[in-house]
Structure formats: C-alpha cells, structure tokens
Amino acid sequence: MLPQRYSLGAIVLHWLIAAALVFQIVFAESLEGPRGPDLFARYQLHKSVGITILLLSVLRLGWRFVAPRPAPVPGPKWAMTLSGLVHFGFYFFMIAAPVTGWIIVSTSKIKVDTLLFGTIPWPHLPVPASWGEPAEFLHHFMPNIAIALLVLHVAGALRHQYLLGTPILARMLPGGQGKAIGALVTAAAIMLGAVVLGNVIDPRGAAQAAKPAAVATTPVAEPALDATPAAAPEGQEAEAEDVATDDEANAEPRNWVVAKGGTLGFSARWNGEPVDGRFARWTANILFSPEALDASKIDVSIDLGSVDTGDGQRDGTLTGSDFFDTGKFAKATYRASKFKALGGSRYRADGTLTLRGVSKSVPLNFTLDITGDKARAKGTATIDRTSFGVGQGDYASTAEIAGPVAVSFDLQATARD
Ligand code: HEM
Ligand code: HEM
Structure with a gap:
C-alpha cells in the first residue's frame, strides 16, 4: 500500500530547497556592481547557499528512491505528463544550477577559493577552461526556466486543490485537507519569506559586524x-x-x-x-x-x-x-x-x-x-x-x-x- 502523503523527510526537504532556491534567485540580483569587498561577500554567500542546495537536492533524490511516495494523482494523460515533466525539470535544475555555478568558479581566470559560510573549504572542479562559457550561459538562463516551471507547478497544485477537489497540498504540507486555505497560506508564507530574505540580506554588514x-x-x-x-x-x-x-x-x-x-x-x-x-x-x-x-x-x-x-x-x-x-x-x-x-x-x-x-x-x-x-x-x-x-x-x-x-x-x- 502506498502512503497518502509524502514522508516527513521529503516534505522538509521540499520546502527547505524551495525556499533556498527562491532566496538564491532573488539574492542573485545583487551579484552585480563594482568588484570590491561588498560584492566579494555577496558571492561568498551565493556560493555557500548554492552548494547547500546541491547537497540537499542530492539527498532529496536519494530519499525519493528510499522512502515510498504517494501514487501519482490520476487525471488526463496530458496533465500527468506535464506534472512529471515539471518535477523532472525541477530536479534537473536543482542539480544543474549549482553545478554550472561551480564550473564557472572553477574555470574562472582568477581563482577565488570557496569557503562555505566562511568556514568550510570547498574544492574547485577539475574541468577544462572551455566549459566556463557554456556553464555561464546555462547558469544565467536556467533560473528563467525554473520560474516558468514554478508557475506551472503552483497552477497544477491549485487546480487540483480548488478546481478538482483533490487535496494535493495535504500531501506536501501539514493540513490542507479539502478546500482549507491554511496550507496555501503556509506555502505562500514560505515563498514570500524567502523573497524578503533574498532582498534584505546584506552579508557585508554581517561580515563587518563579525x-x-x-x-x-x-x-x-x-x-x-x-x-x-x-x-x-x-x-x-x-x-x-x-x-x-x-x-x-x-x-x-x-x-x-x-x-x-x-x-x-x-x-x-x-x-x-x-x-x-x-x-x-x-x-x-x-x-x-x-x-x-x-x-x-x-x-x-x-x-x-x-x-x-x-x-x-x-x-x-x-x-x-x-x-x-x-x-x-x-x-x-x-x-x-x-x-x-x-x-x-x-x-x-x-x-x-x-x-x-x-x-x-x-x-x-x-x-x-x-x-x-x-x-x-x-x-x-x-x-x-x-x-x-x-x-x-x-x-x-x-x-x-x-x-x-x-x-x-x-x-x-x-x-x-
Ligand atoms: C522553487 C520551488 C519549488 C520546487 C523546486 C518544487 C519542487 C517539487 C518537486 C520536485 C516535487 C516532486 C516530488 C516528488 O515526487 O519527488 C514537488 C511536489 C509538490 N510540490 Fe513543489 N516545488 C516548489 C514549490 C512549491 C510550491 C510553492 C507549492 C505549493 C503551492 C508546491 C507544492 C507541491 C505539491 C503539493 C507537491 C506534491 C505533488 C504530488 O503529490 O504529486 N511546491 N515539488
Ligand atoms: C541553485 C543554485 C543557484 C542558483 C539558482 C543560482 C542563480 C544565479 C543567478 C540567477 C545568477 C545571475 C546573477 C546576475 O544577474 O548576474 C548567478 C550568477 C552566478 N552564480 Fe549562481 N546560482 C546558484 C548556485 C551557484 C553556485 C553553487 C555557484 C558557485 C559555486 C554559483 C556561482 C555563480 C557565479 C560565479 C555567478 C556569476 C556569473 C557571471 O556573471 O559570470 N552559483 N547565479
């Protein structure tokens, strides 16, 4: 018998990664400007969060094979295919976005060591310099696709929950049975919290205080x-x-x-x-x-x-x-x-x-x-x-x-x- 809901581990990882990704994309807006201590600190945080997303995503994929998942929600073939594609696309992005970022850093002319959250040294990838440019293109381009996937993903969840009456949110969030609005508010709060954090975090200020x-x-x-x-x-x-x-x-x-x-x-x-x-x-x-x-x-x-x-x-x-x-x-x-x-x-x-x-x-x-x-x-x-x-x-x-x-x-x- 398959479970009715995702396992607690899958749920925690889903929302941690979702929040971290939204934070990462919003925060990446501030990766521009003159080179200096300020930009340096922002890159340091971007790399640290990005590698964390990579590690969590690998863990999540592993978890997916170990912990039983609920059966796919039945529906017309196009909807099931689309949902499968969106999930596949998300997993691809969760791994490829940080890996391409890691390649950019590893092939950069100026080698800047990565120190995760200012403490854990992270190695460079032994890849040829020629990988740098395509990686940079993909790294900049992929977040746009991820945003499109998110729109489809959320639309799909809402369609099930409120139009078709399948309480799909309950599978990925505590509560959310029937037409209850609580789960939706929780999901929105997690996403919004990540957007706000991405906008207000100033690693330079933090670094200076320390x-x-x-x-x-x-x-x-x-x-x-x-x-x-x-x-x-x-x-x-x-x-x-x-x-x-x-x-x-x-x-x-x-x-x-x-x-x-x-x-x-x-x-x-x-x-x-x-x-x-x-x-x-x-x-x-x-x-x-x-x-x-x-x-x-x-x-x-x-x-x-x-x-x-x-x-x-x-x-x-x-x-x-x-x-x-x-x-x-x-x-x-x-x-x-x-x-x-x-x-x-x-x-x-x-x-x-x-x-x-x-x-x-x-x-x-x-x-x-x-x-x-x-x-x-x-x-x-x-x-x-x-x-x-x-x-x-x-x-x-x-x-x-x-x-x-x-x-x-x-x-x-x-x-x-
Ligand atoms: C960047 C943000 C997000 C990412 C990367 C993401 C990724 C994923 C992935 C990969 C799955 C498939 C899980 C599996 O079967 O292994 C999934 C499932 C799910 N997600 Fe998200 N998600 C995000 C945001 C959201 C949001 C905002 C909502 C709520 C509106 C949501 C609701 C759900 C639900 C309800 C499921 C379960 C679908 C089902 O039971 O088939 N997700 N998510
Ligand atoms: C899920 C994880 C990640 C996402 C969603 C992401 C997203 C982004 C985005 C949107 C930009 C463009 C910023 C701009 O407007 O210029 C960017 C730039 C960059 N990211 Fe990431 N990133 C992630 C992980 C990483 C990691 C793990 C690293 C390195 C270890 C990294 C290194 C970089 C670098 C070096 C740039 C600047 C590239 C350039 O303009 O030449 N990123 N990232």
Whole structure:
C-alpha cells in the first residue's frame, strides 16, 4: 500500500530547497556592481547557499528512491505528463544550477577559493577552461526556466486543490485537507519569506559586524590574536651587537623587546572602500637609541600567512599566488639601519622592504616616546603594492584595488638592559 502523503523527510526537504532556491534567485540580483569587498561577500554567500542546495537536492533524490511516495494523482494523460515533466525539470535544475555555478568558479581566470559560510573549504572542479562559457550561459538562463516551471507547478497544485477537489497540498504540507486555505497560506508564507530574505540580506554588514575591531591605526589596548613579537633569533642579535660595538664613537643603542599586544596592519582601498587588515604573527629586533642613531637598527619579519582582514575567504585570496603567494614567500621583512631625527619624538627610517621576493627602499616615519625602560612606537609607511607584484592578473589593475597601501604599526617595548 502506498502512503497518502509524502514522508516527513521529503516534505522538509521540499520546502527547505524551495525556499533556498527562491532566496538564491532573488539574492542573485545583487551579484552585480563594482568588484570590491561588498560584492566579494555577496558571492561568498551565493556560493555557500548554492552548494547547500546541491547537497540537499542530492539527498532529496536519494530519499525519493528510499522512502515510498504517494501514487501519482490520476487525471488526463496530458496533465500527468506535464506534472512529471515539471518535477523532472525541477530536479534537473536543482542539480544543474549549482553545478554550472561551480564550473564557472572553477574555470574562472582568477581563482577565488570557496569557503562555505566562511568556514568550510570547498574544492574547485577539475574541468577544462572551455566549459566556463557554456556553464555561464546555462547558469544565467536556467533560473528563467525554473520560474516558468514554478508557475506551472503552483497552477497544477491549485487546480487540483480548488478546481478538482483533490487535496494535493495535504500531501506536501501539514493540513490542507479539502478546500482549507491554511496550507496555501503556509506555502505562500514560505515563498514570500524567502523573497524578503533574498532582498534584505546584506552579508557585508554581517561580515563587518563579525570582524575584529583591531585595525593597525587603533591603539594597542586590545590583545593581539597571538602576536608573538618575540626575542630576536640568536644570529641576528649577535650581528646587531657587532654593528654596535664596531661603531665605538657612538653611544650604544638599546635593545628593545616588543611587548605582546602590538599591532602591525595595513589599509588598502578596493573600489574606493577601505579594506583593513593586520598580521597576527611578526617579530621585531629593535636596536635603537636617539643618541645612537648611527648604530641603530631594526629588523622586522612578518609571517604573511597570519593576515587577517576579518574575512576568511579574502584572507585565503591574499595568501594565494595572486597576492602574497605565501607558498613561495612565507615572510616579508623590513630592515633599516639609517635613521634621521625629525624633531621631538619623530624619526624617519630609510629601510628596505622585501615582499614577494622584491626588495625596495621604503621610508618609514614613526614617533618614539621613551619613559625609562618603556617605549611606545607608532609609525606609518606607504607602499605601492604593484611594485612588489602584489595583485597579479586582473588584480594588477589599480582601477579596482588602489596601488598605494598604508602600512602602520603601534607597539610597546621594554629595554632589555
Ligand atoms: C522553487 C520551488 C519549488 C520546487 C523546486 C518544487 C519542487 C517539487 C518537486 C520536485 C516535487 C516532486 C516530488 C516528488 O515526487 O519527488 C514537488 C511536489 C509538490 N510540490 Fe513543489 N516545488 C516548489 C514549490 C512549491 C510550491 C510553492 C507549492 C505549493 C503551492 C508546491 C507544492 C507541491 C505539491 C503539493 C507537491 C506534491 C505533488 C504530488 O503529490 O504529486 N511546491 N515539488
Ligand atoms: C541553485 C543554485 C543557484 C542558483 C539558482 C543560482 C542563480 C544565479 C543567478 C540567477 C545568477 C545571475 C546573477 C546576475 O544577474 O548576474 C548567478 C550568477 C552566478 N552564480 Fe549562481 N546560482 C546558484 C548556485 C551557484 C553556485 C553553487 C555557484 C558557485 C559555486 C554559483 C556561482 C555563480 C557565479 C560565479 C555567478 C556569476 C556569473 C557571471 O556573471 O559570470 N552559483 N547565479
């Protein structure tokens, strides 16, 4: 004996997928506009919901073969064929829409990693680049067909329920017997809720709220993630001391140990919007005294993989081959041994930044306030990211991501001796 209604699993999956699809199509309207952090966050959500639909749809198809379904509603042949076609079309769309989206992303010239809901890494499909264009065409075209299918689907359900008196809604929704209007209202509410969500959701706002407040330009009050501006590696320290003792004419510079909680960050502009980030792991060897500028020396090493812009997917892109390429260049270094006093507590360092295998001189202005054994240093430098090759391919264009990037730090240190 076949059941009268769909199983609970089929019902839950039907409405979850229906709502997610409507949300997805409405939300996709907002996938246009200038490239930037905002669009990036919207794509991230689009991909996450799309892959979820794919997984739920595979589960649903599996369920269809396992759980018994009610017998098809008898009717004229054309109606039964049409209903079968619409259901087949829906299943096809539920799988093909996300798969074509996945192909677009996997064949795109700029590979952006997919991180589902900001947490689960999702691989690219190993498909040839030539699949990209047809996939893009289908991905844009299919939602129109799905909307036509939905009109037929709903018309069919209403025809049965209200014209022919077969309470078909009851098979897919709790209630809905006879001509009861409750099930219809529930169905309409689910669909409408999805439309409203698709229109109001703003993943950027959500992403920003979740973002740590720490930006390099803010004072050091908050604890750094796991910043370990630690003691110098032995070799470098010895080398620094050599320089100091070689230069007997001057006073010896002091050796400073950076306290936990310092920040080292940057601010770039992407389509006019600021993107602020910081590095959680870096070390600094500082040998510095205002009275011994000639012998002073700083050596900073930054673990580029510890970049944090408050968006895991963007951080993944930054460490990838188009930006920092941490697979090849794990660290950036800044070394300076030329300093100039600018008056008061202001100084300028003329050092060399090595980033992505490129070394260039970068002046750094900073203030240093020393009270006894304690010092606070704050500084900024502006670098041209393009001269270090940070941003390859399409990202090289400064029309979208500005060339100049402001780097800044704010730290406290204690004199070792
Ligand atoms: C995008 C939205 C929707 C999709 C993708 C969708 C998809 C489907 C599919 C594939 C089936 C066939 C289930 C099977 O036999 O395996 C089905 C059944 C059904 N759907 Fe939908 N549906 C959607 C929206 C709706 C809406 C809005 C209603 C209500 C007005 C509805 C009412 C029904 C009913 C009553 C059945 C059972 C049909 C029967 O018993 O033969 N669906 N739906
Ligand atoms: C059921 C699932 C999906 C539906 C209904 C859907 C729907 C859409 C729609 C309507 C657009 C056009 C937006 C516009 O007006 O420009 C679009 C664009 C796009 N979608 Fe999806 N999508 C789904 C899943 C996915 C998935 C899983 C991915 C990637 C993993 C994806 C990636 C994309 C991309 C990259 C674009 C932009 C394509 C371009 O304009 O070149 N989509 N999607």
